[in-house]
Amino acid sequence: MDKQSIDKKDLEKQIAAREAVKFIQQNDIVGLGTGSTAFFAIQEIAALVKNGLKIKGVPTSEHTASLALSLGIELLPMDQVKSIDITIDGADEFDTQLNLVKGGGGALFREKIVASLTKNEIIIADSGKLVTQLGKFKVPIEVVPIALTYVLQQLGKLNGKGEVRMKDNAPFITDNHNIIVDADFGLISDPAALSASLNRIEGILAHGLFVQLTSKVIMGKGTETIIYAGN
Numbered sequence: 724m725d726k727q728s729i730d731k732k733d734l735e736k737q738i739a740a741r742e743a744v745k746f747i748q749q750n751d752i753v754g755l756g757t758g759s760t761a762f763f764a765i766q767e768i769a770a771l772v773k774n775g776l777k778i779k780g781v782p783t784s785e786h787t788a789s790l791a792l793s794l795g796i797e798l799l800p801m802d803q804v805k806s807i808d809i810t811i812d813g814a815d816e817f818d819t820q821l822n823l824v825k826g827g828g829g830a831l832f833r834e835k836i837v838a839s840l841t842k843n844e845i846i847i848a849d850s851g852k853l854v855t856q857l858g859k860f861k862v863p864i865e866v867v868p869i870a871l872t873y874v875l876q877q878l879g880k881l882n883g884k885g886e887v888r889m890k891d892n893a894p895f896i897t898d899n900h901n902i903i904v905d906a907d908f909g910l911i912s913d914p915a916a917l918s919a920s921l922n923r924i925e926g927i928l929a930h931g932l933f934v935q936l937t938s939k940v941i942m943g944k945g946t947e948t949i950i951y952a953g954n
């Protein structure tokens with residue numbers, strides 16, 4: 724990928740982030756996403772905080788927690804939060820029905836808990852994330868390590884081929900001390916049905932299919948934003 728296309732992507736992420744933070748209100752509890760797109764939102768939020776906005780953030784990963792603290796955003800631990808007003812997070816893929824694949828950064832479990840607590844889940848994305856059908860990006864699945872063999876067998880029964888995610892020649896370990904299996908199901912014709920099937924497999928802590936959790940996706944396209952909103 725050449726530098727120009729990288730810059731174009733970053734610009735799209737940034738303008739989507741700028742648009743998304745407009746939905747934050749004074750005294751909101753704000754879920755803070757994880758990844759290179761959420762990074763832009765966290766920076767925008769930090770700038771607003773410096774200008775007097777009072778919010779408390781709920782981070783979706785240890786990495787986001789450190790980043791937010793370093794930028795002066797006050798945090799609340801997830802287990803002390805009953806409800807989150809608004810969350811701004813990224814996604815690996817989304818469709819126009821607002822189904823998502825998330826977890827490319829391995830933070831899917833905390834991202835899903837935060838999304839489930841959130842009244843207004845806003846996903847920000849560059850235009851490369853929009854797909855007609857989910858599934859080109861493998862579905863990240865957080866697995867309790869001792870259940871790996873069983874989970875891989877069960878994924879096979881769903882016509883999924885799972886591979887343990889590696890980092891520096893060792894399995895990638897999540898913030899929750901689990902492993903990630905990236906599962907290829909081909910194109911996913913019914914994300915809700917696959918999500919429900921994955922939910923029934925013991926040993927899976929969370930999977931990266933986010934169905935009916937998103938209120939809008941704000942996508943940067945060139946120098947504009949396009950909003951996909953739920954019904």
Ligand SMILES: O=C(CO)[C@H](O)[C@H](O)COP(=O)(O)O
Binds near residue numbers: 812827830
């Ligand atoms: O789900 C995520 C992390 O677990 C990210 O939101 C997703 O991977 C998108 O990342 P990026 O904004 O870097 O493309």
